[in-house]
Amino acid sequence: MNQIAIIDYGVGNLFSLASSFRSIGAEITVTSDASVIRQADKLILPGVGAFEDAARKLRETGLDTVIKQEAGSGKPLMGICLGMQMLFEKSYEYGEHEGLGLLKGAVVPMQGRIPEGLKIPHIGWNALHFTRDSGLFRYIREGDCVYFVHSYYASGCEDSVIATAGYGAELTAAVQKGNVMGCQFHPEKSGKVGLAILRAFCEGIEA
């Protein structure tokens, strides 16, 4: 059995994400129930919107502790978009906010860090540059395009970054350290390439 739980903590619409997993034959549960999360084999931490709001909701529901314990016990966990950003120690989106601290690094604004004249948010299809081997990429190739929508990115995460996307600077596109991983882009909106990444996650990544 390979049950995947998408953690529903009240941020964003999970319809497309759940559909994308179903389309590749994954057994998926969308849940906010700690016991279901503990029983699942793999976890997805989604998220759209503002970091502070999302971090507060995770704390208020107590799911932050559950996620940290499950990830700490070696259960595969993938954060998507804001969910990936939440894996880091902190974010500087409108102030300074604490994240889950599962990965080393901080989330910083693009503003002032990419050349002027480039539009923010970084929105659209951009190519992945692999910086390290990862099982997450076993079905895709260097240069494949994925769909991004974000104004902040993870920085200081040299020990976990596995892919970047060029946008005036090399923006962190995907990370993995052992069983904890994440995509800044939206695999559920990245066509065949995105589904291939989700499939690799479902099948299992060598930690």
Next chain:
Amino acid sequence: MITKRIIPCLDVRNGRVVKGVNFEGLHDVSSPVELGQYYSDCGADELVFYDITASFEGRQLFTDILREVASKIFIPLTVGGGINTVEDFDRVLKCGADKVSVNSGAIRNPDLIREAAMRYGNQCVVLSADVKRVDGEFRVFAKGGRVDTGMEAIGWIRHCVDLGAGEIVVNSIDTDGVKKGFDLPLLKAVCDAVSVPVIASGGAGCAQDFVDLFRAVPTVDAGLAASIFHFGEVAIPDLKQLLRDNDITVRL
């Protein structure tokens, strides 16, 4: 670097795509799900679905179909047509739309943009503007391009971006249907005025028109068209190859 996007637009009435011809391997050209899937497989970067239904029943049907589209097609989906309230945003976002485009609804109530952007984020709110030259200036038209609002277009678009619109679809009434190419002067004026993504619409008659668009206005982000794709005059894989041959960055 971000790729230039190619976006087919599907008009849907009573649950069916309004115009189009049969492509090889496509059983039902009027099925939004089948046609959308076909375009997605061909390399479309995004799809726009416009609901041109007037009736309540037709609107229900549209959201049912949208849900089916979103459960099968995994590229960004923009939905427009009949978006007048934040509840309308909610209705289509719940069915799997990623972005919602407003036109007449924003002209009647510009605050709709601000409210929706606050609730769902700027990236979710697309302003669609129908623009036509009148007395030497660009004017905004409402109600499907039939009514001159008297508003100057560039100022209106800038105002909507200030309110929270995260993307602009610029549809030139002057070039729409003429098939002689996009309205380059209008698109340049809009791109110079705002810093959010701009999607060009109206006038594409052949693949070369997209090359000319991205060359003449390098800051434009995407080209949108309907009939040339639906009638098979331009195949998306060929178009993208032509763009790449002309050193324009696209997703192949």
